[in-house]
Amino acid sequence: MSKKSFVKGAAILAAAGLLAKLIGALFRIPLMNIIDTEGMGIYQLAYPIYAFLLVISTAGIPTAISKLVSERVTLGDQRGAYRIFRTSFKLLFSIGIVTSLILLIFSPLFAKLQSNESSVYALMAIAPALFFVSLMSAYRGYFQGLQFMTPTALSQIVEQFGKLIMGLIFASAWIDKGPEYGAAGALLGVTLSEVAALALLMGMFKRNRGELFDNIRRSPKPEYYESERNLIRKILNIAIPVTIGASIMPIVNLADSVIVINRLKSIGYTKSHATSLYGMLTGGANPIVSFPTIFTIALSMSLVPAISESYANRDWREIRHRSSVGIKLTLFIGMPAAMGMAVLSTPIIEFLYRNMDRVKAAATGELLSILAIGVIFLTLIQTLTAILQGVDRVIVPVKHLATGALFKIVLTIILVGIPEINVRGAAIGTVICYGVAAILDFAAVIRYARVDFSIRDFILKPAIATGVMGICVSMTYKYSFKALGSNIKSTFLSIVVGVFIYILMVFATGMLRREELELVPKGDKLARVLDKLGLLKE
Numbered sequence: 001m002s003k004k005s006f007v008k009g010a011a012i013l014a015a016a017g018l019l020a021k022l023i024g025a026l027f028r029i030p031l032m033n034i035i036d037t038e039g040m041g042i043y044q045l046a047y048p049i050y051a052f053l054l055v056i057s058t059a060g061i062p063t064a065i066s067k068l069v070s071e072r073v074t075l076g077d078q079r080g081a082y083r084i085f086r087t088s089f090k091l092l093f094s095i096g097i098v099t100s101l102i103l104l105i106f107s108p109l110f111a112k113l114q115s116n117e118s119s120v121y122a123l124m125a126i127a128p129a130l131f132f133v134s135l136m137s138a139y140r141g142y143f144q145g146l147q148f149m150t151p152t153a154l155s156q157i158v159e160q161f162g163k164l165i166m167g168l169i170f171a172s173a174w175i176d177k178g179p180e181y182g183a184a185g186a187l188l189g190v191t192l193s194e195v196a197a198l199a200l201l202m203g204m205f206k207r208n209r210g211e212l213f214d215n216i217r218r219s220p221k222p223e224y225y226e227s228e229r230n231l232i233r234k235i236l237n238i239a240i241p242v243t244i245g246a247s248i249m250p251i252v253n254l255a256d257s258v259i260v261i262n263r264l265k266s267i268g269y270t271k272s273h274a275t276s277l278y279g280m281l282t283g284g285a286n287p288i289v290s291f292p293t294i295f296t297i298a299l300s301m302s303l304v305p306a307i308s309e310s311y312a313n314r315d316w317r318e319i320r321h322r323s324s325v326g327i328k329l330t331l332f333i334g335m336p337a338a339m340g341m342a343v344l345s346t347p348i349i350e351f352l353y354r355n356m357d358r359v360k361a362a363a364t365g366e367l368l369s370i371l372a373i374g375v376i377f378l379t380l381i382q383t384l385t386a387i388l389q390g391v392d393r394v395i396v397p398v399k400h401l402a403t404g405a406l407f408k409i410v411l412t413i414i415l416v417g418i419p420e421i422n423v424r425g426a427a428i429g430t431v432i433c434y435g436v437a438a439i440l441d442f443a444a445v446i447r448y449a450r451v452d453f454s455i456r457d458f459i460l461k462p463a464i465a466t467g468v469m470g471i472c473v474s475m476t477y478k479y480s481f482k483a484l485g486s487n488i489k490s491t492f493l494s495i496v497v498g499v500f501i502y503i504l505m506v507f508a509t510g511m512l513r514r515e516e517l518e519l520v521p522k523g524d525k526l527a528r529v530l531d532k533l534g535l536l537k538e
Contacts, residue, residue, distance in 0.1 A: 006317075016153030018158040020157055021293075028287040031303050034171050035175055036179060036356070037356070039484050041261075043122060045111075045116055045122070046119050046122035047253075048254040050103065050123075051253065053099045053130055054133060055536070056099065057099045060240060062143070063238065065142060066142075067145070067238060068081075068235065070145045070146075073146060076215045085237070089138040093135065096132070107120045107127065108120050115258075116271060122187050124184070126188075127151055128191050136194065136198050139198075139202070140201070151204045158196050161193075166188075166192045168186070214453055251405070257278075260281070263413065264416060278423065285427070288341065288349075296382045297381060300326075300331075305324075310322060322448065323387045330383040332462070335463070336382065337375050338374075344477060345372065345455075347490065349365045351488055371431065374431040381397070381437050381441060384444075384445050387445050388441065396441075396444050396448070397444070408433035461511045465503070469505060470498075473498040477490050
């Protein structure tokens, strides 16, 4: 089994992660058109419970496996590395069975707590997936510890393609029986996609088994074997803190799935209407908001090792420089994305969900326009978290996100219970959650990474470029719709105009300079082109 370089391995995972996230986001669009807002509401009631149990069972353990395996391989102890894999496999096998049974057995209780007994079928359909994902986590952690990233990358893509294909097939086949069955069909597709991804990993393990065992046989036998109990303790010591951090937002989403519908029903909404509103929020608007994070996640993945390297050398000048560039690039993506979603919120919804009636599209568009504000904070959180992780302050962003989550839960309970606000209160709570976490993270980055806060570079320049773009996009849509009478053509034209105007404004305001642009992949070539056009400032 050939080793991959760290940079190449990171690039493989980044590319696969971006593709998987894109496929996953696109999955929600046809699914909404098939099962409508009520079916999507039921789907979204089941998914947070699954996601929460999934975090508990798998979030931190693969990280622990890869770290411990990597340490043993570095010492030439292939036997010890394989023992960690076997021990963790047994641990995850047990955890997978327990979590799957919990979700399966208590599905009626979870559905009752959410005030929607129809979600029981969806919960039961996705329960087995917890077992298969747990086993996958053992293989992924082992392969990553060996610096062999391709299996993890391929399995992520198989997961998403399987969900896209099988989920839509089963949703289409079962929707005639009712929205609850359409949602269950979509989640059965998720379960089957995990089976397919696990089969791929097992196949790749079997194919490399000969080389792997040759390495183990050549590895010297240790004087004594560490007990399984001690290995499990080491795994859990690493896994538990990571799991706590990763569980915050799933807990918030789980709380939302209980709070929103119950609060809506308390102010007079029927179960069906409340579920439909919840579906508009979580299945209609939320997936669109996640699109810009495809780019900022990739940015954050590259920032962690870059800043960690500078921190190890205590090169504070380079830490400040790289952190500032990361923040600028995040605002470069997040602010125009937020403005575009806010200005074109309803046209975007009508463009993507063509089977949705105009009343629902307008309501979903309003939710998107609120959540769009949170895009700026959400993208910043990812970058700021990466910077803090790079300077060895891993727990700091976890605390900040937990603080934001507390604001979110309290505000959702209060605001959703106000009839004039209703489900919009949950969207407002989400924006406040991200806003609080981002502001606290920003303060921590200034403190721990010693970044100089520049109002001109971080606020004024991006705001001017984004504001001009927003005005042009709004006017373009207004007049093109009058002339063309087509939402699809007008929305597409408005986006193209917005991108063009924004790029011009970025260089007109000097938002990105040569040294910053050259840090972006292929940025040196782009800089030379812009130089010839006279658009790049030194």
